[in-house]
Amino acid sequence: MITIRRSNERGHADQGWLNSWHTFSFANYHDPAHMGFRALRVINDDRIAPGKGFGAHAHRDMEIITYVLEGSLAHKDSMGERHVIGPNTIQAMSAGTGIVHSEFNPSENEPVHLLQLWIEPAMEDVTPSYQQISFSPEEKTGRLRLLAGPHKDSEASAVIHQDARVYASELGAGQTLNQPLAAGRYGWVQVAHGSIIVNGQHLGEGDGAAVADERVLSLAGDGPAGGEFLLFDLA
Amino acid sequence: MALRAANFCFSISRDFMQDVNVVVVFDSTDGATEKLALAAAVGAVQGRANIRLRRSSGTPESREYVVPREADAVWADAVISGCRSECGFESLEAFAAGKLVGKVGSALRQGAGNAGIYGAMCGAGFVTIPVAPGGADELECARMQGRRVAEMARALKNTPSVS
Numbered sequence: 001m002i003t004i005r006r007s008n009e010r011g012h013a014d015q016g017w018l019n020s021w022h023t024f025s026f027a028n029y030h031d032p033a034h035m036g037f038r039a040l041r042v043i044n045d046d047r048i049a050p051g052k053g054f055g056a057h058a059h060r061d062m063e064i065i066t067y068v069l070e071g072s073l074a075h076k077d078s079m080g081e082r083h084v085i086g087p088n089t090i091q092a093m094s095a096g097t098g099i100v101h102s103e104f105n106p107s108e109n110e111p112v113h114l115l116q117l118w119i120e121p122a123m124e125d126v127t128p129s130y131q132q133i134s135f136s137p138e139e140k141t142g143r144l145r146l147l148a149g150p151h152k153d154s155e156a157s158a159v160i161h162q163d164a165r166v167y168a169s170e171l172g173a174g175q176t177l178n179q180p181l182a183a184g185r186y187g188w189v190q191v192a193h194g195s196i197i198v199n200g201q202h203l204g205e206g207d208g209a210a211v212a213d214e215r216v217l218s219l220a221g222d223g224p225a226g227g228e229f230l231l232f233d234l235a
Numbered sequence: 236m237a238l239r240a241a242n243f244c245f246s247i248s249r250d251f252m253q254d255v256n257v258v259v260v261f262d263s264t265d266g267a268t269e270k271l272a273l274a275a276a277v278g279a280v281q282g283r284a285n286i287r288l289r290r291s292s293g294t295p296e297s298r299e300y301v302v303p304r305e306a307d308a309v310w311a312d313a314v315i316s317g318c319r320s321e322c323g324f325e326s327l328e329a330f331a332a333g334k335l336v337g338k339v340g341s342a343l344r345q346g347a348g349n350a351g352i353y354g355a356m357c358g359a360g361f362v363t364i365p366v367a368p369g370g371a372d373e374l375e376c377a378r379m380q381g382r383r384v385a386e387m388a389r390a391l392k393n394t395p396s397v398s
Contacts, residue, residue, distance in 0.1 A: 051298070052298075053298065055288075055298065055299045055300060055301065056273070056276075056288040056299050056300060057286075057288075058276060058277075058280045058285075058286045059280075060280055060283070076299070078273040078274065078276065078277045080270075097280075097281045098277050098278075098280030098281045099277065099280075100273050100276045100277055100280070100286070100288065102298075102299045104298055104299075
């Protein structure tokens with residue numbers, strides 16, 4: 001079963017400096033029908049104006065993955081990590097017992113467009129950690145590029161404290177791939193750019209799809225230019 | 236499953252504890268004080284507090300920190316000050332209006348330089364907590380103090396008034 005969450009049905013908050021679309025309830029957007037999917041708690045589709053960002057704030061007991069689509073994001077945290085990340089980079093933070101961080105668009109003229117993903121950890125009070133891995137765009141072209149998973153993988157990816165895997169992929173128009181989903185597993189597909197077809201259903205930019213009771217995901221690039229998406233494999 | 240059940244019980248028991256809000260304020264632009272403020276904030280988060288970090292007026296407002304505002308004074312159950320000679324809330328109306336009476340107050344680090352901070356806090360009616368010695372270094376000491384302040388503030392908040 002595929003349940004589609006259309007882009008324009010998401011929560012929306014435009015604060016001028018921050019234009020944010022919330023797939024699930026977040027901050028001032030609260031909808032009891034959309035509190036997350038399995039361990040996936042947050043997908044925020046954020047556009048941050050040049051020079052703007054989130055001042056120092058805290059997190060606890062959450063796996064926070066940031067995936068930049070365009071532009072760059074400066075990160076600074078209480079673990080002493082200071083980085084600027086761009087596209088084709090996985091940034092994963094395990095907040096665990098507590099971290100404080102800030103995130104800013106360091107550019108003077110370019111906005112940054114990013115997806116921020118929160119996954120609930122399987123256990124509380126883990127030691128906070130920061131992981132950052134870059135990869136080449138080819139690694140996600142026509143295939144699934146693992147961003148994060150519960151174990152160290154042969155593909156350099158972030159290790160998170162949850163039985164969940166997050167992949168990125170870019171499929172050109174007509175390009176296809178099949179991904180099996182083990183019995184009892186759930187999927188979430190989130191389109192970052194362009195459009196794709198998931199098991200016969202069309203998904204446009206910003207659309208998401210909850211997948212249950214399917215044993216295989218047939219994914220294809222759609223439209224003139226295909227699309228980029230994230231796939232979550234969830235317990 | 237056992238882990239899920241344990242988490243469930245834990246979240247239930249946690250619901251009985253009141254949320255506690257801690258503001259960490261500092262006025263220095265040097266990185267060392269900022270690190271201590273971050274450490275204290277992390278400690279408070281470890282103590283399951285909500286936190287706000289503020290840099291008080293007198294230094295340029297940065298991207299990362301705004302100056303403390305009235306809403307912060309109202310929100311705070313506890314204030315940890317890393318300011319050089321005052322508590323960091325003096326310019327707020329709430330401070331002069333006596334609205335901070337009973338809130339928990341603490342300095343950020345040990346040392347003789349805290350006289351101004353504690354003097355201001357006592358004058359405003361804070362319940363002050365001295366910075367306890369301990370920790371491998373100043374950062375660890377600040378983290379432990381952040382946690383202690385969060386726990387003290389929660390204990391006070393959960394104590395019913397006898398009057």
